[in-house]
Amino acid sequence: RKEVEQDPGPFNVPEGATVAFNCTYSNSASQSFFWYRQDCRKEPKLLMSVYSSGNEDGRFTAQLNRASQYISLLIRDSKLSDSATYLCVVNNDFGNEKLTFGTGTRLTIIP
Protein backbone atom coordinates (compact mmCIF):
# COMPACT_ATOMS: atom_id res chain seq x y z
CA ARG A 1 0.00 0.00 0.00
CA LYS A 2 1.33 3.44 -0.90
CA GLU A 3 2.26 5.66 2.05
CA VAL A 4 0.10 8.49 0.77
CA GLU A 5 -2.52 7.75 -1.82
CA GLN A 6 -4.45 10.23 -3.93
CA ASP A 7 -6.72 10.05 -6.95
CA PRO A 8 -4.45 11.41 -9.72
CA GLY A 9 -7.36 12.95 -11.63
CA PRO A 10 -7.45 14.94 -13.76
CA PHE A 11 -10.38 16.86 -12.40
CA ASN A 12 -11.82 19.29 -14.96
CA VAL A 13 -14.22 21.60 -13.17
CA PRO A 14 -16.11 24.70 -14.33
CA GLU A 15 -15.23 28.00 -12.75
CA GLY A 16 -17.31 28.68 -9.66
CA ALA A 17 -17.89 25.02 -8.85
CA THR A 18 -16.93 23.24 -5.64
CA VAL A 19 -14.37 20.48 -5.85
CA ALA A 20 -13.21 17.98 -3.24
CA PHE A 21 -10.02 15.95 -3.06
CA ASN A 22 -9.35 12.98 -0.85
CA CYS A 23 -6.22 11.33 0.39
CA THR A 24 -5.43 8.32 2.56
CA TYR A 25 -2.22 7.59 4.43
CA SER A 26 -0.89 4.28 5.66
CA ASN A 27 1.14 5.17 8.75
CA SER A 28 -1.12 5.50 11.77
CA ALA A 29 1.72 7.20 13.67
CA SER A 30 1.84 10.12 11.20
CA GLN A 31 1.97 13.36 13.11
CA SER A 32 1.19 16.26 10.87
CA PHE A 33 -0.63 16.75 7.62
CA PHE A 34 -0.65 19.29 4.85
CA TRP A 35 -2.00 20.23 1.48
CA TYR A 36 0.50 21.70 -0.94
CA ARG A 37 -0.13 22.97 -4.45
CA GLN A 38 2.33 22.59 -7.27
CA ASP A 39 2.17 24.45 -10.55
CA CYS A 40 3.72 22.85 -13.60
CA ARG A 41 7.51 22.49 -13.21
CA LYS A 42 7.51 24.62 -10.05
CA GLU A 43 8.23 23.97 -6.40
CA PRO A 44 5.54 22.74 -4.00
CA LYS A 45 3.95 25.54 -2.03
CA LEU A 46 2.17 25.08 1.27
CA LEU A 47 -1.55 25.65 0.89
CA MET A 48 -2.58 24.77 4.42
CA SER A 49 -1.90 22.53 7.36
CA VAL A 50 -4.63 20.08 8.30
CA TYR A 51 -5.89 19.68 11.86
CA SER A 52 -8.15 17.10 13.45
CA SER A 53 -10.72 19.77 14.24
CA GLY A 54 -10.84 20.80 10.58
CA ASN A 55 -9.70 24.17 9.39
CA GLU A 56 -10.68 26.75 6.86
CA ASP A 57 -8.75 29.38 4.96
CA GLY A 58 -10.99 31.46 2.74
CA ARG A 59 -12.41 29.21 0.05
CA PHE A 60 -10.37 26.22 1.23
CA THR A 61 -11.43 23.75 3.92
CA ALA A 62 -9.31 20.84 5.10
CA GLN A 63 -10.39 17.90 7.24
CA LEU A 64 -8.50 15.11 8.94
CA ASN A 65 -9.95 11.83 10.13
CA ARG A 66 -7.27 10.04 12.13
CA ALA A 67 -9.38 6.94 12.74
CA SER A 68 -9.85 6.40 9.01
CA GLN A 69 -6.42 7.84 8.10
CA TYR A 70 -8.12 10.13 5.64
CA ILE A 71 -7.53 13.75 4.67
CA SER A 72 -9.70 15.94 2.49
CA LEU A 73 -9.57 19.32 0.81
CA LEU A 74 -12.59 21.26 -0.35
CA ILE A 75 -12.31 24.23 -2.68
CA ARG A 76 -15.39 26.41 -2.98
CA ASP A 77 -16.15 28.94 -5.73
CA SER A 78 -13.18 27.71 -7.77
CA LYS A 79 -11.13 30.24 -9.74
CA LEU A 80 -9.06 29.79 -12.89
CA SER A 81 -5.99 30.41 -10.72
CA ASP A 82 -6.80 27.30 -8.68
CA SER A 83 -5.67 25.14 -11.64
CA ALA A 84 -2.68 23.19 -10.29
CA THR A 85 -1.71 19.83 -8.87
CA TYR A 86 -2.72 19.39 -5.23
CA LEU A 87 -0.36 17.34 -3.12
CA CYS A 88 -1.37 15.54 0.05
CA VAL A 89 1.62 15.52 2.38
CA VAL A 90 2.26 13.72 5.64
CA ASN A 91 5.02 14.16 8.19
CA ASN A 92 5.87 10.98 10.05
CA ASP A 93 8.76 12.49 11.94
CA PHE A 94 7.89 15.71 13.71
CA GLY A 95 11.04 17.65 14.37
CA ASN A 96 12.76 16.29 11.32
CA GLU A 97 10.22 17.45 8.72
CA LYS A 98 10.77 14.39 6.54
CA LEU A 99 7.71 14.90 4.38
CA THR A 100 6.04 12.09 2.47
CA PHE A 101 4.21 13.33 -0.61
CA GLY A 102 1.33 11.85 -2.52
CA THR A 103 1.55 11.79 -6.28
CA GLY A 104 -0.93 14.66 -6.47
CA THR A 105 -4.32 15.35 -7.98
CA ARG A 106 -4.39 17.46 -11.11
CA LEU A 107 -7.10 20.13 -11.18
CA THR A 108 -8.05 22.22 -14.20
CA ILE A 109 -10.66 24.96 -13.81
CA ILE A 110 -12.53 25.56 -17.05
CA PRO A 111 -13.79 29.08 -17.87
Place this chain on the structure above:
Amino acid sequence: EPEVTQTPSHQVTQMGQEVILRCVPISNHLYFYWYRQILGQKVEFLVSFYNNEISEKSEIFDDQFSVERPDGSNFTLKIRSTKLEDSAMYFCASRGRTGEKLFFGSGTQLSVL
Protein backbone atom coordinates in the same frame (compact mmCIF):
# COMPACT_ATOMS: atom_id res chain seq x y z
CA GLU B 1 8.35 36.61 1.68
CA PRO B 2 11.91 35.25 2.20
CA GLU B 3 13.18 32.88 -0.48
CA VAL B 4 15.35 29.83 -0.84
CA THR B 5 17.55 30.34 -3.91
CA GLN B 6 18.80 27.51 -6.10
CA THR B 7 21.36 27.59 -8.88
CA PRO B 8 21.53 26.68 -11.66
CA SER B 9 17.91 26.38 -12.73
CA HIS B 10 18.92 23.81 -15.37
CA GLN B 11 21.96 21.55 -15.43
CA VAL B 12 22.82 19.19 -18.24
CA THR B 13 25.58 16.66 -17.71
CA GLN B 14 27.00 13.51 -19.19
CA MET B 15 26.52 10.20 -17.42
CA GLY B 16 29.40 9.52 -15.05
CA GLN B 17 30.18 13.20 -14.46
CA GLU B 18 30.05 14.90 -11.09
CA VAL B 19 27.51 17.66 -10.49
CA ILE B 20 27.05 20.10 -7.64
CA LEU B 21 23.68 21.69 -7.09
CA ARG B 22 23.71 24.85 -5.05
CA CYS B 23 21.23 26.33 -2.65
CA VAL B 24 21.15 29.42 -0.47
CA PRO B 25 18.67 28.75 2.34
CA ILE B 26 16.88 31.53 4.18
CA SER B 27 19.46 33.25 6.36
CA ASN B 28 18.26 32.47 9.88
CA HIS B 29 17.10 28.95 9.12
CA LEU B 30 18.62 25.97 10.89
CA TYR B 31 17.31 22.91 9.07
CA PHE B 32 18.07 22.10 5.45
CA TYR B 33 16.73 19.53 3.06
CA TRP B 34 17.01 18.12 -0.42
CA TYR B 35 14.05 16.58 -2.18
CA ARG B 36 13.78 15.39 -5.75
CA GLN B 37 10.97 14.82 -8.25
CA ILE B 38 11.40 12.61 -11.28
CA LEU B 39 9.19 13.81 -14.13
CA GLY B 40 5.63 12.62 -13.64
CA GLN B 41 6.33 11.18 -10.20
CA LYS B 42 5.94 12.31 -6.61
CA VAL B 43 8.28 14.51 -4.65
CA GLU B 44 10.71 12.32 -2.65
CA PHE B 45 12.79 13.09 0.43
CA LEU B 46 16.54 12.70 -0.01
CA VAL B 47 18.27 14.11 3.06
CA SER B 48 17.93 16.43 6.02
CA PHE B 49 20.81 18.40 7.54
CA TYR B 50 21.08 20.13 10.90
CA ASN B 51 23.95 21.41 12.99
CA ASN B 52 26.45 20.62 10.23
CA GLU B 53 25.57 17.00 9.89
CA ILE B 54 23.08 14.74 8.18
CA SER B 55 20.14 14.04 10.49
CA GLU B 56 18.35 11.64 8.20
CA LYS B 57 18.66 10.26 4.69
CA SER B 58 16.50 8.11 2.45
CA GLU B 59 17.55 4.94 0.67
CA ILE B 60 17.84 7.01 -2.51
CA PHE B 61 20.69 8.96 -0.90
CA ASP B 62 23.43 6.40 -1.47
CA ASP B 63 27.21 6.78 -1.50
CA GLN B 64 27.08 8.74 -4.75
CA PHE B 65 25.37 11.61 -2.95
CA SER B 66 26.81 14.03 -0.43
CA VAL B 67 25.76 17.32 1.11
CA GLU B 68 27.78 20.15 2.51
CA ARG B 69 27.34 23.55 4.05
CA PRO B 70 30.75 24.94 3.13
CA ASP B 71 30.51 28.54 4.26
CA GLY B 72 27.52 29.13 6.50
CA SER B 73 25.29 30.37 3.72
CA ASN B 74 25.38 27.81 0.90
CA PHE B 75 24.03 24.27 1.07
CA THR B 76 25.14 21.96 -1.71
CA LEU B 77 24.18 18.56 -3.05
CA LYS B 78 26.90 16.66 -4.89
CA ILE B 79 26.31 13.66 -7.09
CA ARG B 80 29.65 12.02 -7.64
CA SER B 81 29.02 9.94 -10.76
CA THR B 82 25.68 10.72 -12.32
CA LYS B 83 23.41 8.05 -13.75
CA LEU B 84 20.59 8.43 -16.25
CA GLU B 85 18.09 7.79 -13.46
CA ASP B 86 19.38 10.81 -11.53
CA SER B 87 17.58 13.03 -14.03
CA ALA B 88 15.00 14.89 -11.97
CA MET B 89 14.05 18.23 -10.48
CA TYR B 90 15.99 18.74 -7.25
CA PHE B 91 14.41 20.97 -4.63
CA CYS B 92 16.26 22.49 -1.71
CA ALA B 93 14.22 23.46 1.35
CA SER B 94 14.87 25.10 4.69
CA ARG B 95 13.05 25.99 7.87
CA GLY B 96 13.62 27.75 11.15
CA ARG B 97 12.63 25.97 14.34
CA THR B 98 10.79 22.68 14.77
CA GLY B 99 7.25 22.88 13.53
CA GLU B 100 7.79 25.96 11.41
CA LYS B 101 6.87 26.10 7.76
CA LEU B 102 9.18 24.52 5.21
CA PHE B 103 10.26 26.83 2.39
CA PHE B 104 11.17 25.27 -0.95
CA GLY B 105 13.46 26.71 -3.58
CA SER B 106 12.37 26.83 -7.20
CA GLY B 107 14.44 23.77 -8.06
CA THR B 108 17.28 22.68 -10.33
CA GLN B 109 16.29 20.53 -13.29
CA LEU B 110 19.10 18.00 -13.76
CA SER B 111 19.30 16.19 -17.08
CA VAL B 112 21.79 13.33 -17.37
CA LEU B 113 22.57 12.32 -20.95
